Amino acid sequence: MSLIPKSHPRAKSLYIRERLVKGFDSGLVAKEGLMAHGRGETFDYLLGEKTSKHAQKAIQAAAFALVNATYPVISVNGNVAALCPREIVKLAKVTGAKIEVNLFYANEKRKKNIVKALRKAGAKEVLEINSKSSRRISGLDSARRVVDKNGIYKADVVVVPLEDGDRTIALKKAGKKIITFDLNPLSRTAKTADITIVDNVVRAINRLILECKSKKIRKTQFNNKKNLAACVLEIKKNLSRRMSHA
Amino acid sequence: MSLIPKSHPRAKSLYIRERLVKGFDSGLVAKEGLMAHGRGETFDYLLGEKTSKHAQKAIQAAAFALVNATYPVISVNGNVAALCPREIVKLAKVTGAKIEVNLFYANEKRKKNIVKALRKAGAKEVLEINSKSSRRISGLDSARRVVDKNGIYKADVVVVPLEDGDRTIALKKAGKKIITFDLNPLSRTAKTADITIVDNVVRAINRLILECKSKKIRKTQFNNKKNLAACVLEIKKNLSRRMSHA
Numbered sequence: 001m002s003l004i005p006k007s008h009p010r011a012k013s014l015y016i017r018e019r020l021v022k023g024f025d026s027g028l029v030a031k032e033g034l035m036a037h038g039r040g041e042t043f044d045y046l047l048g049e050k051t052s053k054h055a056q057k058a059i060q061a062a063a064f065a066l067v068n069a070t071y072p073v074i075s076v077n078g079n080v081a082a083l084c085p086r087e088i089v090k091l092a093k094v095t096g097a098k099i100e101v102n103l104f105y106a107n108e109k110r111k112k113n114i115v116k117a118l119r120k121a122g123a124k125e126v127l128e129i130n131s132k133s134s135r136r137i138s139g140l141d142s143a144r145r146v147v148d149k150n151g152i153y154k155a156d157v158v159v160v161p162l163e164d165g166d167r168t169i170a171l172k173k174a175g176k177k178i179i180t181f182d183l184n185p186l187s188r189t190a191k192t193a194d195i196t197i198v199d200n201v202v203r204a205i206n207r208l209i210l211e212c213k214s215k216k217i218r219k220t221q222f223n224n225k226k227n228l229a230a231c232v233l234e235i236k237k238n239l240s241r242r243m244s245h246a
Numbered sequence: 247m248s249l250i251p252k253s254h255p256r257a258k259s260l261y262i263r264e265r266l267v268k269g270f271d272s273g274l275v276a277k278e279g280l281m282a283h284g285r286g287e288t289f290d291y292l293l294g295e296k297t298s299k300h301a302q303k304a305i306q307a308a309a310f311a312l313v314n315a316t317y318p319v320i321s322v323n324g325n326v327a328a329l330c331p332r333e334i335v336k337l338a339k340v341t342g343a344k345i346e347v348n349l350f351y352a353n354e355k356r357k358k359n360i361v362k363a364l365r366k367a368g369a370k371e372v373l374e375i376n377s378k379s380s381r382r383i384s385g386l387d388s389a390r391r392v393v394d395k396n397g398i399y400k401a402d403v404v405v406v407p408l409e410d411g412d413r414t415i416a417l418k419k420a421g422k423k424i425i426t427f428d429l430n431p432l433s434r435t436a437k438t439a440d441i442t443i444v445d446n447v448v449r450a451i452n453r454l455i456l457e458c459k460s461k462k463i464r465k466t467q468f469n470n471k472k473n474l475a476a477c478v479l480e481i482k483k484n485l486s487r488r489m490s491h492a
Contacts, residue, residue: 021277031267034277038284039291042430184288186488232489236482242432243478 013041013049016083016202023082027113030105033079036162043183044200046235051207054230055199061222062159062179062195063211069157069177072097073127077104080161080201081114085121087205092123094212097159100127100151104164127151139170152176160189161201168192181205185231196224198231259287259295262329262448269328273359276351279325282408289429290446292481297453300476301445307468308405308425308441309457315403315423318343319373323350326407326447327360331367333451338369340458343405346373346397350410373397385416398422406435407447414438427451431477442470444477 020037023029051059066072074097076088081101092099101114115126127133127148134146135153147153158171161181165188172178178193181201190196197204211217266283269275297305312318320343322334327347338345347360361372373379373394380392381399393399404417407427411434418424424439427447436442443450457463 017278017281020281024277031270031280032263034280035263035266035284035287038281038286039288040284041281042285042288186485229489232485236485239432239478239482243475 010045010049013044016200017041020079020082023078026117027110028082028117029078030107030110032105033077033082037079040162040183040200043185043235046238047183047198047231048234048238049200051199051203052231052234054227054234055197055204056207057220057222058195058197058224058227059199059204059208059211060217060220062197062208063214063217064219065157065177065179065195066095066097066159066208067212067217069095069097069155071155072157072159073151073155074099074159075102075152075161075163076100076114076118077102077162078110078114081117083202084205085117085123087202087209089118089122090209091159091205091212094209098125098127098151098155099123100129100148102129102147102152104167106146137170137174139173140166145170160193161205163189165189165192185228185235190228191225194224195222196228198228256291256295259290262446263287266325266328269324272363273356274328274363275324276353276356278351279323279328283325286408286429286446289431289481292484293429293444293477294480294484295446297445297449298477298480300473300480301443301450302453303466303468304441304443304470304473305445305450305453305457306463306466308443308454309460309463310465311403311423311425311441312341312343312405312454313458313463315341315343315401317401318403318405319397319401320345320405321348321398321407321409322346322360322364323348323408324356324360327363329448330451331363331369333448333455335364335368336455337405337451337458340455344371344373344397344401345369346375346394348375348393348398350413352392383416383420385419386412391416406439407451409435411435411438431474431481436474437471440470441468442474444474 072095074092101111115128118126127150129146129148133148135149136145152158157177159179163180168189169192172192179195180189180193181197181204182190185198318341320338347357361374364372375392375394379394381395382391383393398404403423405425409426414435415438418438425441426435426439427443428436431444
């Protein structure tokens with residue numbers, strides 16, 4: 001039972017935080033993942049804790065790219081597994097994407113826990129990189145360049161929610177089309193990806209699933225750089241709104 | 247040994263994060279403290295990870311208030327104990343302030359660990375609230391309203407680094423003059439305190455110690471509301487600098 005009163009002005013944000021703490025307690029989330037979540041919380045707070053029209057535009061572009069991909073793969077880390085495992089499984093189902101567990105802080109035990117959580121959430125197949133399936137991508141240090149030969153290695157479109165900058169750059173160099181969820185519009189991941197959804201993954205992924213299911217899906221005009229600039233402008237507006245005379 | 251390369255553009259921020267992880271591993275820091283640190287990291291990043299002139303102004307005002315206090319008290323929580331225990335002890339020494347361990351997520355074991363860490367850092371006396379010394383302040387739920395009768399309860403000036411909004415408001419209502427370190431210029435703590443130092447406590451506390459030792463210390467013009475607005479403006483400028491066309 002949650003102790004957070006429903007009336008709390010930021011109750012939703014606190015519920016999400018609880019999921020992450022639970023994920024930490026059950027061995028899905030790393031300590032660094034807890035801090036990373038905090039960094040995201042601040043951006044979410046500055047973005048008004050809602051899906052902006054810019055995020056919605058990115059979601060539409062992402063849906064089109066995913067539905068038209070030849071071999072789409074969704075990369076899952078501890079935070080994503082703690083925050084929205086069911087939604088990841090749903091997104092994989094509607095787009096025919098593979099799910100690959102790919103951690104920044106490699107840890108066999110944690111990887112196993114994440115695979116288990118995804119299976120519990122309904123995943124039939126979860127790629128998890130073993131000695132037979134591991135392949136290397138260039139441009140990263142040894143621990144972090146390993147991907148699955150039936151997953152990211154083979155993918156044309158990769159969804160990397162909450163990803164590290166170095167990794168995103170390496171995947172881009174490997175020729176992948178990158179879709180990311182990143183609340184920081186200034187991050188290297190946000191700037192490197194082809195399509196950056198500047199929104200809380202917990203909110204945005206449901207919208208992405210809906211878009212992927214929609215029959216009206218079509219190619220839209222989308223410029224990631226301009227979209228990121230619009231998100232930064234949104235933050236600036238929110239800052240002014242919250243603090244007059246600034 | 248740290249694995250962070252000195253050449254990393256954000257090495258200092260990563261070193262600070264390491265201290266917090268260490269503090270977590272040694273039972274000083276709560277899980278929620280790790281996330282709170284992440285929130286602070288984003289604001290620090292948006293503020294350019296340096297002490298602004300506005301922060302320096304607040305530090306000067308805080309030094310004057312502390313040096314002229316009748317009964318100053320420094321409230322220490324897990325994050326503060328992990329980040330700058332030696333500096334807390336130094337600040338207490340130069341201002342004649344008491345140190346009180348006062349946690350948001352009350353936990354006897356963690357309290358004991360924090361007291362030990364402060365003693366190891368050179369503290370002679372650490373108030374830690376026991377059944378004999380506990381007093382209540384009004385306006386807070388039961389677990390969080392307890393303070394030490396020889397500490398915050400008796401204080402005229404209280405330093406609350408990284409404090410919760412509800413607590414700051416309750417202390418203010420109890421007639422205390424509040425000095426805080428808070429990287430979020432929009433937080434309730436930042437807005438409620440008399441003097442808010444919008445800076446990373448690790449950087450700012452050393453400057454505060456220097457100011458308190460200075461013989462040139464004097465009353466300065468200081469308006470907390472205006473200072474906070476200036477900090478928000480600083481963030482907006484940094485956002486524009488990092489993302490042109492936004």
